Amino acid sequence: MNAGDTIVAAATPFGYSGVAVIRLSGPGVSRLLEQTTGRTSYKNRVATLSDLLSKTGETIDRSLVTFFASPRSYTGEDLAEISTHGNPSIVNEVLSLLIGLGARQADPGEFTYRAFINGKMDLVQAEAVASLVGSKSKENTRIQQKIISGDLSILLNRIRSELLDLLSALEHQMDISEEDLDLEYINQLEKRVHRIQNDVDSLLGTFKMGQLFNSGVSLVLSGPPNVGKSSLFNLIANDDRAIVSDQPGTTRDVIDLEILLSGVPVRIYDTAGIRGAENSVEKEGVYRAIQKRQSADIVLSVYDSPNAIPQHAERDENIIYILNKTDTHKANVGNGVIHISCKDGSGINTLLIKIKEKIGVEKISTDLTYLSTKRQFSALTDCSRFLGAAATLCLNRASDLEIISYELREAAGSLDVLLGKTTAEDIINNIFNNLCVGK
Amino acid sequence: MNAGDTIVAAATPFGYSGVAVIRLSGPGVSRLLEQTTGRTSYKNRVATLSDLLSKTGETIDRSLVTFFASPRSYTGEDLAEISTHGNPSIVNEVLSLLIGLGARQADPGEFTYRAFINGKMDLVQAEAVASLVGSKSKENTRIQQKIISGDLSILLNRIRSELLDLLSALEHQMDISEEDLDLEYINQLEKRVHRIQNDVDSLLGTFKMGQLFNSGVSLVLSGPPNVGKSSLFNLIANDDRAIVSDQPGTTRDVIDLEILLSGVPVRIYDTAGIRGAENSVEKEGVYRAIQKRQSADIVLSVYDSPNAIPQHAERDENIIYILNKTDTHKANVGNGVIHISCKDGSGINTLLIKIKEKIGVEKISTDLTYLSTKRQFSALTDCSRFLGAAATLCLNRASDLEIISYELREAAGSLDVLLGKTTAEDIINNIFNNLCVGK
Numbered sequence: 001m002n003a004g005d006t007i008v009a010a011a012t013p014f015g016y017s018g019v020a021v022i023r024l025s026g027p028g029v030s031r032l033l034e035q036t037t038g039r040t041s042y043k044n045r046v047a048t049l050s051d052l053l054s055k056t057g058e059t060i061d062r063s064l065v066t067f068f069a070s071p072r073s074y075t076g077e078d079l080a081e082i083s084t085h086g087n088p089s090i091v092n093e094v095l096s097l098l099i100g101l102g103a104r105q106a107d108p109g110e111f112t113y114r115a116f117i118n119g120k121m122d123l124v125q126a127e128a129v130a131s132l133v134g135s136k137s138k139e140n141t142r143i144q145q146k147i148i149s150g151d152l153s154i155l156l157n158r159i160r161s162e163l164l165d166l167l168s169a170l171e172h173q174m175d176i177s178e179e180d181l182d183l184e185y186i187n188q189l190e191k192r193v194h195r196i197q198n199d200v201d202s203l204l205g206t207f208k209m210g211q212l213f214n215s216g217v218s219l220v221l222s223g224p225p226n227v228g229k230s231s232l233f234n235l236i237a238n239d240d241r242a243i244v245s246d247q248p249g250t251t252r253d254v255i256d257l258e259i260l261l262s263g264v265p266v267r268i269y270d271t272a273g274i275r276g277a278e279n280s281v282e283k284e285g286v287y288r289a290i291q292k293r294q295s296a297d298i299v300l301s302v303y304d305s306p307n308a309i310p311q312h313a314e315r316d317e318n319i320i321y322i323l324n325k326t327d328t329h330k331a332n333v334g335n336g337v338i339h340i341s342c343k344d345g346s347g348i349n350t351l352l353i354k355i356k357e358k359i360g361v362e363k364i365s366t367d368l369t370y371l372s373t374k375r376q377f378s379a380l381t382d383c384s385r386f387l388g389a390a391a392t393l394c395l396n397r398a399s400d401l402e403i404i405s406y407e408l409r410e411a412a413g414s415l416d417v418l419l420g421k422t423t424a425e426d427i428i429n430n431i432f433n434n435l436c437v438g439k
Numbered sequence: 440m441n442a443g444d445t446i447v448a449a450a451t452p453f454g455y456s457g458v459a460v461i462r463l464s465g466p467g468v469s470r471l472l473e474q475t476t477g478r479t480s481y482k483n484r485v486a487t488l489s490d491l492l493s494k495t496g497e498t499i500d501r502s503l504v505t506f507f508a509s510p511r512s513y514t515g516e517d518l519a520e521i522s523t524h525g526n527p528s529i530v531n532e533v534l535s536l537l538i539g540l541g542a543r544q545a546d547p548g549e550f551t552y553r554a555f556i557n558g559k560m561d562l563v564q565a566e567a568v569a570s571l572v573g574s575k576s577k578e579n580t581r582i583q584q585k586i587i588s589g590d591l592s593i594l595l596n597r598i599r600s601e602l603l604d605l606l607s608a609l610e611h612q613m614d615i616s617e618e619d620l621d622l623e624y625i626n627q628l629e630k631r632v633h634r635i636q637n638d639v640d641s642l643l644g645t646f647k648m649g650q651l652f653n654s655g656v657s658l659v660l661s662g663p664p665n666v667g668k669s670s671l672f673n674l675i676a677n678d679d680r681a682i683v684s685d686q687p688g689t690t691r692d693v694i695d696l697e698i699l700l701s702g703v704p705v706r707i708y709d710t711a712g713i714r715g716a717e718n719s720v721e722k723e724g725v726y727r728a729i730q731k732r733q734s735a736d737i738v739l740s741v742y743d744s745p746n747a748i749p750q751h752a753e754r755d756e757n758i759i760y761i762l763n764k765t766d767t768h769k770a771n772v773g774n775g776v777i778h779i780s781c782k783d784g785s786g787i788n789t790l791l792i793k794i795k796e797k798i799g800v801e802k803i804s805t806d807l808t809y810l811s812t813k814r815q816f817s818a819l820t821d822c823s824r825f826l827g828a829a830a831t832l833c834l835n836r837a838s839d840l841e842i843i844s845y846e847l848r849e850a851a852g853s854l855d856v857l858l859g860k861t862t863a864e865d866i867i868n869n870i871f872n873n874l875c876v877g878k
Contacts, residue, residue, distance in 0.1 A: 012525065013454030016572050018550065018878035020451065021458045021522070045486045047505050047520075058805060059584050061571075066486050066505070081486075081522075083460070086451065086878070087572050089580055111457065132500075133455050133526050141528055145498050366497060439457035439525070 006032065007106035007114075008098045010091050011438030017086030022094055023438055025111055028102060029078040033065060035101050036094075042067035042080075052084070052094055060097070061090045075111050076118030109435030116420060116432075122153050123420025123431065127373055130434045131214050139263030140213040143370045151369040153419065159199050160415040166192055167408050174401045183397070190394030193408070197387035200380055203369075207377045209362060210370030216258070216265030217359055220296035222289060227304040228324040231342035233257075233270040236352070261352070262361045269296070298358050300351075305329075309337060320354055375427070379418035386411035445471065446545035446553075447537045449530050450877030456525030461533055462877055464550055467541060468517040472504060474540050475533075481506035481519075491523070491533055499536070500529045514550050515557030548874030552867075555859060561592050562859025562870065566812055569873045570653050578702030579652040582809045590808040591815075592858065598638055599854040605631055606847050613840045622836070628843070629833030635850075636826035639819055642808075646816045648801060649809030655697070655704030656798055659735035661728060666743040667763040670781035672696075672709040675791075700791070701800045708735070737797050739790075744768075748776060759793055814866070818857035825850035 006026030012019070024032060034040050037050040042065060050065045064083040073079035084090050099105060107113075109130065116126045128147035135141045146152070166189070173185060221229040237257055256269045271289035293299055299319045303309050306329075309321055320338060327341040338354055340347030364370070371377055390407035398404060416422045445465030451458070463471060473479050476489040481504060489504045503522040512518035523529050538544060546552075548569065555565045567586035574580045585591070605628070612624060660668040676696055695708045710728035732738055737757050742748050743764045759777060766780040777793055779786030803809070810816055829846035837843060855861045 009457075011457035012459065013452040013456045015452030015454070017452045017875050018448075018450035018462065018572070019460045019520075021460065023457065047484045047486060047507070058581060059588065060580065061584060062588065068486070081458075083520075085568070085571050086875070087574050087580065089574055089576055090571075093577055093580070129524070132524050132529075133457070135526050135528055137528055138532055141499065141526065141532070142497060145500060149498065149501065436456050436525070 006103045007110055008095060008103040009106040009111070009438040010095065011081070011111075012086070014088055014091075015086065016088070020084050020086040020088075020091045021438075022082040022084065022091060022098075023079065023106075023111060024082065024098065024103060025073070025075040025077050025079045025106075025114060026103075027078065029067070029080050032098055032101055032103055033067065033080055036097060037065060039065075044069045047083075052082070052097075054093070054097065055100070060093050061085055071118070074120070075114040076120045077114060106437060107433070108437050109432030109439060110437075112435055112439055113428075113432040116428075121148070123423060123428070124152050124156065124376065124418060125150065126420070127375065127431050128152075129439065130431065131372060133436060133439060134434075135214070136216070136258070136265040137213060137260055137263040139364050140372070142366070143210055143213055143364060143372060146369050147372075152371075155199075155203065155369060156415055156419055159196060160412060160419070162192075162196055163408060163412045163415070166196070167405065167412065170401060170405050170408065174405070186394050186397060189404070190391050193387055193391045193394065196411075197384055197391060200384045200387060203371060204377065204380050204384060206368055207371040208360075209364065210372035211374075211377070212264050212359065212361060213364065213370070214372035216267060217297040218267050218269065218295070219298045219300060219355065220269045220271060220292045221300045221302060222271055222293045222296075223302035224304075224308070227302045228342045229302050230270055232300070232302060232322070232324065232340070233268060235342055235345065235348055236268060261356055261359065263364070264359055264361050266355070266359070298355065300355075318358065320351070320358060322351065375431075376418060379414045383411045383414035383418075386414065445542045446549055447534060447542040448545035448550070448877040449534065450520070450550075451525070453527055453530075454525065455527070459523050459525040459530045460877075461521040461523065461530060461537075462545075462550060463519040463521065463537065463542060464512070464514040464516050464545075464553060465542075466517065468506070468519050471537055471540055471542055472506065472519055475536060476504060478504075483508045486522075491521070491536070493532070493536065494539070499532050500524055510557070513559070514553040515559045516553060545876055546872070547876050548871030548878060549876075551874055551878055552871040555867075555871075560587070562862060562867070563591050563595065563815065563857060564589065565859070566814070566870055567591075568878065569870065570811060572875065572878060574653070575655070575697070575704040576652060576699055576702040578803050579811070581805070582649055582652055582803060582811060585808050586811075591810075594638075594642065594808060595854055595858055598635060599851060599858070601631075601635055602847060602851045602854070605635070606844065606851065609840060609844050609847065613844070625833050625836060629830050632826055632830045632833065632847070636823055636830060639823045639826060642810060643816065643819050643823060645807055646810040647799075648803065649811035650813075650816070651703050651798065651800060652803065652809070653811035655706060656736040657706050657708065657734070658737045658739060658794065659708045659710060659731045660739045660741060661710055661732045661735075662741035663743075663747070666741045667781045668741050669709055671739070671741060671761070671763065671779070672707060674781055674784065674787055675707060700795055700798065702803070703798055703800050705794070705798070737794065739794075757797065759790070759797060761790065814870075815857060818853045822850045822853035822857075825853065 006024065006028035008022065008024045011021045011023045033042060036052050038053060039050055042048055045066060045068055047064045047066045050063055052060045052063050054060050061084045066081045068074070068079040070076060070078045082094065084094060095105070112126050112129050115121050116123065125148050128144040132141060132144035132148060135144055170189070173182070221233055223229055237259065256267055258265055258267045260266070269292050271292050297318065300322055301319050302322045302324055304323070304325045306323060309323065321336070322338045322340055324340055324342055326339045326347065327343050338347060338351050340351055371380065386407045390404050390411065393404045393407065413422070420428065445463065445467035447461065447463045450460045450462045472481060475491050477492060478489055481487055484505060484507055486503045486505045489502055491499045491502050493499050500523045505520045507513070507518040509515060509517045521533065523533060534544070551565050551568050554560050555562065564587050567583040571580060571583035571587060574583055609628070612621070660672055662668055676698065695706055697704055697706045699705070708731050710731050735757070737759065739761055740758050741761045741763055745762060748760055748762065760775065761777045761779055763779055763781055765778045765786065766782050777786060777790050779790055810819065825846045829843050829850070832843045832846065852861070859867065
């Protein structure tokens with residue numbers, strides 16, 4: 001991604017609708033607006049009805065054009081939003097026109113990348129824009145909104161500046177007491193490092209829940225053939241009104257759909273019944289079913305006969321054992337096995353409650369800010385490890401302050417990476433490429 | 440549809456994208472904005488960064504809110520456009536919030552309906568908004584844009600006022616000369632009526648082309664099994680880069696996709712080979728193939744043997760006879776039969792030219808305004824018929840001016856229906872229901 005030129009992209013999904021929005025950002029925005037509408041100046045932030053004209057002067061569309069002058073725009077550059085009728089052929093013609101006049105089709109996430117480059121947001125905030133756009137629940141929207149508005153960045157910057165204070169004090173100490181070790185100083189240092197590590201660790205503690213809301217969990221229906229897995233799949237799908245999306249399976253036998261349970265996106269996979277298969281197509285299905293089961297966060301293991309259920313079923317952390325068809329046989333199997341009947345619907349509510357319990361979802365707290373990406377978790381895990389190493393060196397009365405200083409500098413470095421103050425190009429590109437074109 | 444209350448809808452397609460736009464129109468817009476953003480007033484037409492707050496005061500999203508004061512808005516009422524992050528869960532939450540505060544989910548086309556009710560556009564313009572949003576080509580976009588900007592309305596209103604002038608002169612004539620028929624007056628009247636009818640008829644003459652661009656044509660591949668229909672289907676699909684959309688068939692054996700030929704949307708249907716089928720599934724396929732063939736605008740009748748092609752093939756107006764597999768047999772069949780080879784691609788360009796010729800598409804003229812809906816055509820056909828009847832009465836020296844006046848009033852009435860000055864409720868509803876929600 002190159003800053004400096006003028007980029008353009010559709011910011012709304014492809015489709016026939018009331019309105020489509022085209023975004024334009026960079027130094028050429030004023031010139032391009034003049035060339036396409038004939039208007040030499042736009043009042044800042046005022047929606048202005050303008051005819052978009054083709055090269056031969058025909059009206060492509062009558063649009064609302066809003067100009068946002070640099071630096072007070074989303075990207076920090078001159079930016080325009082062109083609101084046309086929601087028609088793909090209009091959008092394509094306007095895009096072609098602008099590209100013909102020198103604009104460049106934006107890469108995915110490039111508008112947000114420019115906001116980052118121009119200091120409108122840090123990397124944690126930019127990451128949250130991607131998570132927000134992809135958010136599937138109110139709960140995750142709240143979490144990401146708080147990060148975009150700066151809650152996490154403020155916390156991280158506070159930790160970072162405490163660390164930098166500590167480091168400069170330490171450098172000072174190293175200057176004045178090169179020889180004899182000041183035990184009292186080392187005690188105090190250890191306490192302060194420990195306090196910072198606690199702050200980092202309490203942020204790390206929010207990751208499980210944040211990731212749950214942001215990425216969701218997978219739930220695989222598994223078991224012998226004809227025990228009612230697909231019936232159960234359909235029941236769960238119909239039972240929960242908050243279906244986010246359903247799409248045909250990518251593999252022959254695994255079909256899946258996504259529901260929301262307490263705000264957590266749960267992707268449910270229906271798999272082939274597991275048995276010694278006879279033909280090669282079924283064999284492939286069984287193989288995939290077993291693979292799916294192994295990668296699942298939670299397995300719903302369905303049976304229709306009490307004798308088939310393994311002993312000590314309750315010991316398997318991520319498996320829920322289910323006995324189906326209890327309308328026909330009145331078995332009594334304990335050990336946490338859920339009794340259901342897909343025929344009369346009994347036990348389904350109990351099952352859903354059990355699933356929520358296994359997911360371990362709690363109500364999100366509005367006081368907390370949640371980590372929600374692996375990058376955030378891994379950078380802070382590094383930070384905590386370096387802080388831990390520094391604290392241990394203090395406790396062991398390390399005589400060389402230099403190595404403590406080294407660990408603290410590494411810890412600060414992890415925060416810099418997290419905030420995008422120093423981050424490798426490819427990591428940055430990866431974050432912005434996760435965003436859609438036009439954002 | 441009820442005017443008077445405040446309506447709300449998403450104006451952009453459902454999906455994950457940079458931006459989503461929510462529209463709000465009616466007397467409650469200011470109150471609703473205050474209740475959701477806390478801001479008591481918005482500057483007219485200025486895009487203002489605002490936090491949308493849930494009932495409990497949490498930020499749902501940081502959005503751009505633009506307020507358009509009545510009457511200078513799309514609907515003529517107070518209107519707001521709320522531009523949020525392009526995320527369905529945010530859009531749904533904002534819609535729920537606004538509906539909870541008293542807004543009503545808009546019906547399809549209701550924003551444009553309000554523009555019509557409030558005199559911002561007539562029915563012909565409103566109809567063109569629907570056609571524009573659904574437009575699949577640059578050419579049709581141009582045609583509809585001209586109608587929206589008022590070109591057709593100006594023409595129709597000019598014709599209408601000429602008619603009304605004529606009518607009031609006629610009424611005057613009826614007052615002053617109740618008894619004796621003024622032949623010179625009748626001659627003049629006939630000429631003027633005829634001139635108006637000519638104007639109407641030349642508009643009617645634009646319908647074929649206008650409808651072609653607006654509705655497109657259907658093209659059905661037909662023929663015995665295994666002559667290469669599906670290969671040809673794929674070749675045409677790949678040959679034309681301007682594929683608008685392709686979707687899996689709704690019926691078992693008919694699959695279709697849409698391409699643009701010279702700006703005309705051409706939907707191509709591949710059908711089952713026609714033969715005495717053995718099993719019931721194939722029988723159904725053959726039945727559907729025959730049905731499709733009968734309803735097609737143009738049939739591509741494909742053969743792989745020269746002897747199978749009917750005599751006098753050139754006489755069928757809407758059929759193009761095609762001899763495939765000419766790479767293997769070098770037959771020489773005349774009579775307008777197109778020789779192709781799906782294997783080496785020869786003859787495909789000739790075929791495409793022939794298809795364009797059959798469609799009869801001409802380059803659209805920027806001087807003309809085109810009728811493009813059946814409603815427009817049928818109202819103007821009525822108008823022309825009434826004018827013709829009036830002219831005939833004049834030529835026959837009808838002694839009763841009253842009956843001439845009746846025909847002219849009917850002609851004017853057709854124009855009123857067309858422009859929506861007097862139009863039945865169900866016709867109006869039908870026009871607006873063709874639009875999407877949020878427009």
